[in-house]
Amino acid sequence: MQVHTYASESLHASRGGIGLDDTPQSSRVSSTDQDAHARILRAALTEFTQRGYKGASTRGIAERAGVNEVTLFRHFGSKLDLLRAAVEQALMQMKIPQDLEPYLHGTLEQGLSQFISDYLLQVTAQSDILMLGFSEAFSQPEISDLLREFMWKMRGMIVRYFEAMRERGAIKEGDYPILAHIIMTSLHGAASMRKRTPIEMAQLSDERLTGCLVKTIVDAYARYAPDSPIHDTQLT
Template identity: 30%
Template sequence: MTAKKTSDRIIEAALQLISEKGYTAATTKAIAELAGVNEVTIFRHFGCKHEILKAIIDKFSYNPILQKTIRENVVWDLEKDLLSFSKNYFEYMMSIKDFIMIGFKESIQFPEISEEIANIPLFIKKELMHYFEEMQRKGKIIEVNYEATALSLLALNVGYFLSRARLGATVSQLPTEEFFKTSISIFSRGLTP
């Protein structure tokens, strides 16, 4: 087995155990057993359980996907760009919703999980702040507080994701596409000079 394949098996085993039993019960011994490796192999690859957690978060991080949306796929049309970002964000979050929900549940008891999970929205916030700053420089949006604007867009997206992930269509049967078109249209109008 190559080092990468061994690392992937360890990460997958840890994720499965955390999903089924929680972070505490996912001991390095149990992870090693499920991954089919010696516990020493875990320490050689990751050092400790916290580093496995960081590797899981990195594996499921949506930073590269959203970074590409924010940096490379922009057309400098506010509504189109924000709609693209929101759709990509939602689709990716829904694809890993079980992992996200585990993260929320476990982060209450384990601050180290909260710290790692917080790096993801921090990254997205910074990328959005740069986008809004450039849009303002181009004269395409009004003068705004970039951080507050980025956080507002994130709140809209996170709120919708959490509602759909936890409650499905119970709160609203409005199609996702319609929700984003309407929400982003309203959001964009508030920023347009």
């Protein structure tokens, strides 16, 4: 038997379908329902980050949200649905830049530093739920699909950035997908290590992490030395 929930109804509508009837979803869902939905999701985020997926319970989430479990299951069909919604929300808040222009001005070092700084801030802000999502992705294909889609889009954007800088004469030919992979794993790994390693690692600043990663790439791939007058004037 198929269980129809608020969450599945939203997903159906977002894919161009209609829910239980022909009335637009925005008319069917009351502001009270929307408030309860948001409170349940916030409570789930807190429970998941504090207790982990296995340690969190729908009863605890419902109590934290100020609703009963019947209401919780009306909005989200299962605990897995809640985790999926939490991961999806975290990924939506991590904006993938569509316009690369702000990162293309100046030198490779300047543009790359700005991009990596922006990305690291977003990864750090969502690190708790992202770590949980990655840990559960091995056993939950739906979570894995969400993360894979996001990472693929982000990698594509980084590759396009390097290709644009190559056209401007700022970077040598290289394996840009591998460079993108190095950037992403470095930043996600750094955010994770800050949560799980001794205080010395946790205190590493964003500036230090960004500077080291940028210097490694620039030293290997910049068409001109960073301090060369040709490097600066070529890109103005």
